[in-house]
Amino acid sequence: MRNSMKIASLVLIAAGCCALYLFHDLNGSFDYALPRRAIKVMAMVITGFTIAYATVVFQTITHNRILTPSIMGLDSLYLLLQTLIIFFLGSGHMIVVNKQVNFLLSAVVMVLFALLLYRFLFKKGGQSIYFLLLVGIIVGTFFSSISTFFQVLIDPNEFQIVQDRMFASFNNINADLVWLALVIIGLVAIYAWRYLKYLDVLSLGREMAINLGVPYDSIVKKMLVIVAIFISISTALVGPITFFGLIVANLSYQFFKTHKHRVLISGSVIMSIIALVGGQWVVERVFTFSTTLSVIINFIGGVYFIYLLLKERKTG
């Protein structure tokens, strides 16, 4: 019961943040500013949802609370893709300028990459999830290195455009894409809902889960595909921001102190909406755009990450 109270109060705070962001200093500009702000809020809700959801699921599958799905190299692949397109086709090319085309291309390439990776690894059978992570790290580092190589060669003006893509930003969100992302993520989330109950058992470990009748391999595969879809869509929509998931997932574990994933995931989703919408308001109104949200998030996230490492070392 107490957890539902906590969720309810978080929902209130989140609604408050959204209202503040939408209506603060609006000056009666209902036709111009409000719809634009609403689109931004929706983009932040989508991003918050996907990142929080994917991170909690990923951490349960890997039994590790300091990992994020970015370890599979999807972020690096996104940056590599953007770098290559701008390097070979130029920043004026349709794929760079046209947001829809760029979104679809990035999302499809990332999902295909993840599926290929899983297929290759699960085909052999009996491979542990840690092997998948290891391959993910290596491939991700490989992608980053190639990106850096091309970024060094690239024309400085073009590099500006690449650099823009390196950080998540909610400032130039395309409305059509938000609707598209919303539909895809909604469908995937509905599909995934009935598997959430298995996650509670997965956190007991592989052997316990199999003992309790969870079809372990197939559930893990499905969950990994869902994680890949979520991460790909949010990255293609606003840019790489997966580090953020680490904060909200761990805050949620500490705040709710439960093993029930429906609570943990809902909690971390709402927390991430509060952080994104509230943070963006601070960036726009307090810092007047002199910094970006992802810089702040990476800063706070980094500090929190070090705190987690120190805490884990003490208890372990």
Place this chain on the structure above:
Amino acid sequence: MIQVRSLSKFYGKKPVVEEVSVDIQPGKITSFIGPNGAGKSTLLSMVSRLLDADTGEVLVDNADVRRMKSQEFAKRVSILKQSNHMNVRLTIRELVSFGRFPYSKGRLTEEDERIVEQSLEYMHLTEMEDSFLDELSGGQRQRAFIAMVIAQDTDYILLDEPLNNLDMKHSVQIMKILRRLVDELGKTVVIVLHDINFASVYSDRIVAMKDGKVVKDGPTEEIIQSEALSEIYDMDIPIREMDNCRICVYFNS
């Protein structure tokens, strides 16, 4: 009955379990004994589907294990491995409630609650049901896990070295509980043991394994014999009978 039919497992080219066929009699305690690396745990893992067998098949009540649905299998056979490290902090009651997962998928019905209650009572855990697992001693933890398996209510209960790291008192306690599960509730218990004296005193049948093969399989009296044991363990094992127990005195042989 659980029937194991020419089951094999290879790591690379090395066979860990080789062409093992054995029948587990229902309503009895069957102990698997043998030296380290004999393949006992691997065999148990394959029977309980934690590991895929390379060849051979396992039949539970004449049904092929690989064709059974995970959920149905979990209502018939349960397995408890020796190390149960987990990432979440659970109370005893929460852990035992997980035993009902194959039936209710996490939403406990009134009947589930009743069975959880009974299992806790059976293992004398009711007073401390709200303690967290990481606050318990080894013996209490092991009892909590067994309570979960009881709540799972399977005909067959497989345990991989349940006495590991337990002192004498708790080992005896656990073995007595297993004996009661068989005698009072009609369960079939399969257990991997290293202490042959526990195997001798508490089990109905003993299966001895060595180098991935079954070398002896029979009622306890037949296996707990000096000649048979020296063949299994490559050492001289004298046996003394006292208080109707056959005790192996191998400590300075």
